[in-house]
Amino acid sequence: MSNDAPAVTSLQSMIDEAGGPVPLLRSSALGPYQFPGIPPEFTNWRDEVRAWKDGVALLEQSYHMTELHLRGSGVIPFLKELAVNKLDVFPVGRGKQLVLAAPDGNLIADAIIFHEEDDFYRVVGAPFASDWLLFNAESTDHDVSAEKNDNWSVRQESRDVFRVQIQGPQALDLVAEANKGSVPEVSFFGIGELTIAGKSVRALRHGMAGTPGFEIYGAWDDQEAVRAELERIGAQHGLRKVGALAYSTTAQESGWMPMPLPAIYGDERMRPYREWLNNYFLESIASLGGSLVSSDIEDYYVDPIEVGYGRLVDWDRDFVGRDALKAKAAEQRRTKVTLEWNDEDVAAIISGSLFDAGPRPRFLALPTPMYATFESDSILKGDENVGVSQWASFTANANRLVSTALVDLSVAVPGTELVLQWGEPDTQRPTVDAHEVRPIRVRVAPSPYYEKVIKTGK
Numbered sequence: 001m002s003n004d005a006p007a008v009t010s011l012q013s014m015i016d017e018a019g020g021p022v023p024l025l026r027s028s029a030l031g032p033y034q035f036p037g038i039p040p041e042f043t044n045w046r047d048e049v050r051a052w053k054d055g056v057a058l059l060e061q062s063y064h065m066t067e068l069h070l071r072g073s074g075v076i077p078f079l080k081e082l083a084v085n086k087l088d089v090f091p092v093g094r095g096k097q098l099v100l101a102a103p104d105g106n107l108i109a110d111a112i113i114f115h116e117e118d119d120f121y122r123v124v125g126a127p128f129a130s131d132w133l134l135f136n137a138e139s140t141d142h143d144v145s146a147e148k149n150d151n152w153s154v155r156q157e158s159r160d161v162f163r164v165q166i167q168g169p170q171a172l173d174l175v176a177e178a179n180k181g182s183v184p185e186v187s188f189f190g191i192g193e194l195t196i197a198g199k200s201v202r203a204l205r206h207g208m209a210g211t212p213g214f215e216i217y218g219a220w221d222d223q224e225a226v227r228a229e230l231e232r233i234g235a236q237h238g239l240r241k242v243g244a245l246a247y248s249t250t251a252q253e254s255g256w257m258p259m260p261l262p263a264i265y266g267d268e269r270m271r272p273y274r275e276w277l278n279n280y281f282l283e284s285i286a287s288l289g290g291s292l293v294s295s296d297i298e299d300y301y302v303d304p305i306e307v308g309y310g311r312l313v314d315w316d317r318d319f320v321g322r323d324a325l326k327a328k329a330a331e332q333r334r335t336k337v338t339l340e341w342n343d344e345d346v347a348a349i350i351s352g353s354l355f356d357a358g359p360r361p362r363f364l365a366l367p368t369p370m371y372a373t374f375e376s377d378s379i380l381k382g383d384e385n386v387g388v389s390q391w392a393s394f395t396a397n398a399n400r401l402v403s404t405a406l407v408d409l410s411v412a413v414p415g416t417e418l419v420l421q422w423g424e425p426d427t428q429r430p431t432v433d434a435h436e437v438r439p440i441r442v443r444v445a446p447s448p449y450y451e452k453v454i455k456t457g458k
Contacts, residue, residue: 011284012274021265021297025288025374031431032370033259035244036152037063042241045367049249049396051240052213053450056168058230059242059250061215062223065163067149068123068130074142075121079113082136082320084304085312090115095189095204099309100129102270105324106263106301108132110309114191114204124163127151127282128262135276153282162223166230167213170237175203175214177233183214197222197229248368249393255308255448257336257390257404261288261374263301282373287429289372291421291437292388300376302390306334306406308447334406338449339379339389339420341401342441349422349438362423362435367394369401371424371432378421379407379442386411389420389442395449402449403442416444 018024038060042048051057070078076087084099094115100108109132111125123130130148137146149160166175175194176183184192186205194201194216201218218226231239251258262283264270277283288300304313305328315326346364353363362371369392379387387407394401403420411418423437 006279008278008280010275011277011279011281012271014279014284015265015274020295022288022295022300025261025265025286027428028285028287028373029430030285030287030373032368033248033373034153035064035247036156038247039243040245041243043243045243045245045249046396048240048242048246049367051238051242052167052250053397054169055238055240056166056170056174056234057240057242058227058234059165059167059247061163061165062159062161063152065124066127066130066151067160068133069147069149069160070121070123070133070137071145071147072119072143074140074144075119078137078140078142078144079133080317080319081140082133084309084314084319084321084325086314088314092117093186093191095191095206097309097312098123098129099304099312100132101304101319101321101325102263102267103321103324104263104267104269104298104301105321105326105328106298106303107260107307108262108264112204116191116202126259128259131277131281131283132262132264132273135273154280158220160220161217162220162226163215163217164227164230165213165215167207171213174230174234174237174239175216178229197225199226201226245367248370249395251391252338252393252395252402252404253397253448253450255336255338255404255450257302257307259374260302260307260390261297261300261376263298266297286373287431288374288376289370289424289427289429289432290376290378290389291423291425292376292378292385293425300374300388302406303328305329305332306336308336333408334387335409335412336447337405337407337412337414338445338447339403339405339418339442340445341392341403341420342443343400345440346401349440352438353433353435359436360434361438363433364422366401367396368392372429377403379405380419380421380439381411386418397450402445404447407444412444414444414446418442418444 098113099110109128111129114122134146178196179194186192192203199222203214203216349361349364352361377389389403389405392403420440420442422440
């Protein structure tokens with residue numbers, strides 16, 4: 001470590017010094033997440049977004065995804081103690097969504113886990129799931145070894161694998177041509193074998209925005225040849241490479257809620273984990289922004305039921321947070337929806353933030369108006385807080401700004417008119433310009449937004 005590097009201190013010490021988790025996160029100078037390794041745009045973000053609906057898109061995942069490699073005969077028993085979802089049927093050559101809860105039943109994180117060999121599993125996603133699993137792997141009695149492969153936001157060096165997605169109505173045709181005429185016969189979330197440019201790669205079958213596609217990955221040193229072949233064939237199909245700006249909007253259309261605040265900051269049962277985490281982990285330096293103001297960190301948490309993972313839960317076994325989560329399931333009060341932001345109000349916010357002479361609204365950046373690692377904007381019905389908006393972006397496929405939100409069941413009917421409070425009262429963060437909070441009218445729509453609204457036109 002260089003002499004200029006900050007001293008190592010635990011997350012718990014940082015919370016204690018700040019006077020609590022909310023003051024710590026609300027004062028962090030870290031801005032919105034920046035996708036490493038790729039430019040903001042390869043062409044322009046509007047057409048890059050439209051490509052995965054109308055044509056074919058190549059989305060780069062080689063640089064921003066954290067990986068955790070789990071090896072050993074005890075991986076599944078180990079995961080069963082921590083994950084809420086079903087793991088009994090998980091053969092080699094399959095992927096699953098892995099959902100992790102805290103002892104209080106709130107969500108720590110989700111990720112995708114790939115079962116690649118008998119005793120080898122690859123966990124891929126934001127770092128929060130990998131960090132929690134790595135911490136627990138260090139003390140488990142099961143036959144498990146864990147190795148973290150950090151993303152390029154942490155260190156820019158060769159990684160275990162490269163990873164790209166090919167998505168859109170023409171994705172299967174492109175991949176078939178690249179694989180010399182065929183695609184592997186695998187079901188949704190199945191992993192097939194391909195040969196592209198003479199290189200052996202694997203491909204997870206899934207889709208986004210209502211169309212099928214593949215997540216292709218292989219040896220890091222093979223990426224240039226594979227990517228060049230995909231681009232060469234893709235030129236015949238109008239392939240668009242997706243830059244960081246367009247990539248930041250992908251979750252909106254699928255209904256996935258990216259990076260909610262992990263439920264690790266307050267519960268005394270999580271203290272050992274906070275003492276293990278230090279100031280080199282994102283959990284410790286992350287920022288919390290938005291108009292929802294509370295001194296209770298639990299008001300910023302979400303739980304697996306309300307974000308839509310209830311059908312995945314394996315209630316027939318014990319796992320961390322099971323009893324608390326079962327109580328939440330029995331008394332669910334919120335559900336996930338999409339919020340359509342009023343076009344006139346959005347335009348007024350943008351115009352006012354640039355040209356108003358008096359107090360200005362908070363600047364609204366496009367396509368993703370995020371100002372913090374974790375965004376929590378208050379949703380009102382009259383004077384009553386009825387929900388929280390978590391992630392917003394402009395979707396060029398619907399030509400409007402939308403956000404993924406959790407709202408009370410009483411206001412979750414599509415078409416319900418609500419108000420989002422846009423701004424950050426008494427902000428302590430230099431990444432946020434001086435402003436006043438302004439209301440934006442929003443309308444409830446289904447989640448996922450694409451399948452229910454854009455695809456049907458209703």
